[in-house]
Amino acid sequence: MEKVKALLTKALGEKATDDFIKACMEVDDTQIIKKRVATLLDTRKPENRQVYEILIREKIRRSGFTGEGYRKTNSNPNAPSDCLDDISISKKNDTEQPSSLRSQNVSKKKQKTKFYPLFCEGAHSDQLVSLLPGRHPCQCLATKHQLVNNCVNCGRIVCAQEGSGPCYYCGNLVCTREEQDQIAMNTKQSEKLRNKLMQVGWAAGTETPYYRIARQAQKLQKKGVNTDSTSTELLEY
Structure with missing residues (x-):
């Protein structure tokens, strides 16, 4: 998994990589893992193909075990008796729990792990592209991510990865047409919006x-x- 983390970190950063792997471990269809990796890395390269292959194997491995490290089924007659005893005791304890506690445990299991959104609609609406959390300078010229707008001061093409806020090059405000129209109304709300956008910072480490x-x-x-x-x-x- 270290190799997988190293390759994904180059594309996503450390925090987003951990969230991406967690999300992959929660899917029901392993083919989804393959598709997600393909949107981030060039899977024509053997080392990048290994990323989804390793993630899929890890997903299958985790799916075959319960939280306590035992396999989900105990139908193997050759299993050691002490293991079977531990499993039976565990099941007995579960049945003896009050219904209120059991319902709380079920609700906790249903809660999903929170993670950053890693994908968004790309410049072409028929595809999903990776999107790092926060504002990051991007040189895709809105060919990968959707266009926000062009900077009227220096002409920089700003995509959704950079988002609305100060231009990375000159610091002039760049925002969507809808935001421009609202700011142009010259109301108190317009001024608040402008100030809010101008204060939007860049992601940590930028x-x-x-x-x-x-x-x-x-x-x-x-x-x-x-x-x-x-x-x-x-x-x-």
Whole structure:
């Protein structure tokens, strides 16, 4: 599983990878695992095919055991007597539990593990694509994820992975047409929406956006501190 985690982490990040694996272990049809992996990785490569093969084997392995580590069936006549005794005692304890406790246990079992949504409708509505939680800079030019809008200041094409908020390059507000129309109404609600969108941050671990580097360079210049070549180029922009 370590190899699987390593490959998925490159595509999703550590947190989303753990949630993705949990979600795969909860599906009823193992073919769903294959389809989900295929949306993330190029399964024409042997190492990527191993990802869904290993996940499917792990799913089958887990499905064959109960939470206590015993197989679901105890019909094997060759099973050790102490194991059979443990199973029978466990079943007896279950029957002796009050009905209220049994109902609580059932409700707990039905509760699904919470995880981030990993898929969304892509640029082509007939396909699902991976979507990392939070705002992440993306270079797909809205060919993979759906288009949010173009930045009217620098022209950057912003997709659903980046989402509405400050442009990653220049910091200008980029939002959907519906949000633009609401902001254009110049009401108190419009101002609240604009302020809310401008305060939307980037996901943890994201590289510092260019506009923040430029602002920091401007502050340093005012203080008379020499800036590096990268910051100077951004200021000239």
